[in-house]
Amino acid sequence: MDHFLLLFVLTICLVGASWGESEAEILIQFKNSLSNYESALQNWNAWGSSPCTGNHPNxxxxxxxxxTxxxxKLENMGLMGVIDIDTLTGLPLxxxxxxxxxxxxxPLPDVNKLTSLKALYLSYNFFSGEIREDGFANMNALQKVYLARNQFSGNIPKSLAALPRLSQLSLEGNRFQGKIPDFHQKDxxxxNLANNLLEGRIPDSLSMMDSSLFAGNKDLCGKPLPQCKSSKKRTIIIIITVVGGSVVSLAAIAAVYYIFSGRTIKSQFKKGQEKNGSNIGAPRKDARSLCCKENHGKVLSGSSHYKKLEKAKLHFFRNDREKFELQDLLRASAEVLGSGSFGSSYKAVLLDGRAMVVKRFRQMNNNIGKEEFHEHxxxxxxxxxxxxxxxVAFCYRKEEKLLVFDYVPNCSLASHLHARRAPGQSGLDWPTRLKIIKGVAQGLAYLHRELPSLAVPHGHLKSSNVLLDNNFEPxxxxxxxxxxxxxxxxxQFMVAYKSPxxxxxxxxTRKTDVWSLxxxxLELLTGKFPVNYLRQGKGGSGNADLATWVNSVVREEWTGEVFDKDMKATMNGEGEMLKLLKIGMCCCExxxxxxxxxxxxxDKIQELKERDSDMEDCSSYGSEGDGYSSRAITEDDFSFSVNA
Structure with a gap:
């Protein structure tokens, strides 16, 4: 009898679940809590296909x-309104x-109602206010939390720091204050707590992290930042500073004059101007200079323009950033990162540990007035x-302009593709390259949406202008x-003007950026440096550019060797790589x-996957070592006509 009763209860539970709302109905109800979704979520409707077919989203x-x-992943859609967490609880998986x-x-939505959530990404919105202490309670599965670039304030909630499986936390660019709680997660x-209002000693559990993750909090101290000072020591330091200030100042001025009144920085600027001229080196040499671990030990204050810049002012774009003076940058010890098409770039480390990049623009249009420049x-x-x-900030002077950026430590895409590697050191693999080009495409699409008045919203899209963060996000x-x-x-120098x-x-035109993409x-897939970047003005160099080369080999039978030999592919990923190659050629038409x-x-780029999904014979291609195909690839693999 008890067995029959148990079976009856289970049956009722299962039937009751089937009577509940479908996933489609739940999503429609959730969509109705949003605003400004009309164009982005057009195919969310109850009359079309179901939300999912197997592993494929409809x-x-x-x-x-x-x-299920x-x-x-509703990103970059301009969505507003309310994130209806209560409705989302109807999606148990x-x-x-x-x-x-x-x-x-x-305020932060009640995300702790989603107790099975593993990853939460809310960065780059306008959330504000304090997060409740129990805001993340009972979320024992949560591993990744991204809340960066919002306007959160108050203390970091202890329930967030206590998440047992937490592996990645991104809180930079907010207004969190108080002390950093302890983090004891083994994984x-x-x-990332940079650019907040935090204070006190950094917990020992975070002491082995990079100092850039704590930059921009002027009252933080302890490893990996400078040691904390006791109040007694601070008083002594103040007295010493006041008494010996004039001596130190005179010594500093004398040292700067002695070191930099010669040719060191001036010669660097001269070299930069030569690079901006017609004497451009070979691609491999240029690529090596793009890596940000070159030219150490220079100081911005060595510039012959230093005195002229002393009275200039930095203008910050956001009020929630910790501000600093231009003089702080000019006096900071700096590394010369290189000389690009527009001028020299420097990495400057401020006294509080923040690393910034200063770009000098000496080829700005002098016909643009101060007000027009500020507006742009x-x-x-x-x-x-x-x-x-x-x-982060800019400085306007008629003779030259400065732009200040946060320092990105992982160098540029160009350096990872073209710089010489040590023996045995592998290049970027296929999944990483796919991740990079997807991010590039998303960023470019955003520029085209937000800068409709510009004929060419980017204008200078090339691999050296794509920086990579520590996670290889472009x-x-x-x-x-x-x-x-x-x-x-x-x-003469910008990529848009190398276009056909x-x-x-x-x-x-608006399609000029598409050509650059x-x-x-093609550069990403072949590993070849585009001659297109080196051409100056009309007529070019006379050498075959990258698109022409790929076109020529498509006309013949060729193999997977066209792909960069330094690229380790995902097993059975060649079909997706071919799709991306086709996309590149259609963009270079x-x-x-x-x-x-x-x-x-x-849209086509975002559809790409790491592994082939729609080629029946993929499993017969390549070997487990490299994932490349040995079959001949012909023009038939492409649905467009190849032009000379």
Missing amino acids: WTGLRCSNG ILGL LRTLSFMNNSFDG LEMV MGKLGMLYHPNLLTP LLTDYGLVPLINKEHAQ EFTQYNRT GIMI TNIERRWDLKEAV
Whole structure:
């Protein structure tokens, strides 16, 4: 009898569950709590296909497994309104939730109701206020929490620090204050607390992390930052500073004059100007100089322009950033990172440990007045996207302009593709390269949405202008500058003016950035340095560029050897690599009418996977060692006509 009763109860439970709302109904109800979703979530409707078919999502922004929703990824959509957590609790297998780079505001939603969540991404929104102490209570599965670039304040809640499985925490760019709580997770990889209002000693459990993760908190101390000083020691230091201040100042001035009145910095600037001229070296040599571990020990104050800049003022883009004076940068010990198309770049480390990059622009259009320059900089400073390196501050002078950025330690994409590696050191693998190009495409699409008035919203998209963070997420730089650069200089050096439409017809269009994206895709896949970057002005160098080379080999039978030999591929990933190669060629189409537009290119890139999913004979290709195919790849693999 008891067995029959138990069976009856289980049957009722199962039938009751089937009577509940479907996943489609839950998503529709959740969508109705949002605003500004019309264009982004068009295919979220009850009359179309189901949200998931097996592992394939039919609705935008879903992650599916066996027909069930595992995650929501609604990023970069301009969404507003309320994140209805209560409705999402109807998705019991929900594991990841991402609303990065939208326009949500107000307090942190009650995410602790989603007790099975493994990853939460809410960075780059407008959330504000204090987070309750129990805001993350009972979320024992949560491993990754990203709340960066919001306006949270108050203390870091202890329930967040106590998450047992926490591995990555990103809280930078908020207004958290007070002391850092203890973190004792054994699998903790990263805790980014930079640019907040935190104070006191850094806990021992975080002492082995990089100092950049704590930069911008002026009252933090202890390893990896400088040691904490007792109040008694601080008093002694103040007395010594006051008494010996004049002596120290005189000594410093004398030292600076002695060291830098000679040729060191001046010769660096001269070298930079030579590099900006016609004497451009070979690609491999140039690529090596792009790595940020070159040219150590220089000081900005050695510049002959130092005295002229002393009275200049830095203008910050955001009020929630810890401010500093231009003099703090000029006097900081700095490394010369290199000389690019626009001028020299320096890494300057402030006294509080923050590492900044200062770019000197000496080819700005002098016909643009101060007000117009400030207005354009204001537009660039309002751009926030996970794949953009947004400037921190700028300085305007008629003779030259300075832009200040956060320092990105992992160098550029160009350096990872082209710099000489030690024997046995592998290059970027296929999953990493795919991750990078997806991020580049997303950042470029964001620029095109947010800068509709610019014919070429980026204008200088190339591998050396794509920086990589510690997780190999790409960050676009040197974007939106076409209106500010002297016309002759821009046409000689900027990538947009190497495009077929400019070299042949003296014009650029919204598709010009698409051509630059295509060249980068080919560079990423082949590992070859594009001659396109080295061409100056019309006519070019006479050498075959990268797109022409790929076109020529597509006309013949060729093998997977076209791909970079330094790239380790995912097993059975060649089909996806071929798809990306096709996308690159469609973006590089010389005929601008046949060239893909950006939306089509970005959509196709986002559909790519690490492994082949729709090629029946993929398993027969390649070996476990490299994942490449030995079969001949012909023009039939491409659905577009190949032009000479």
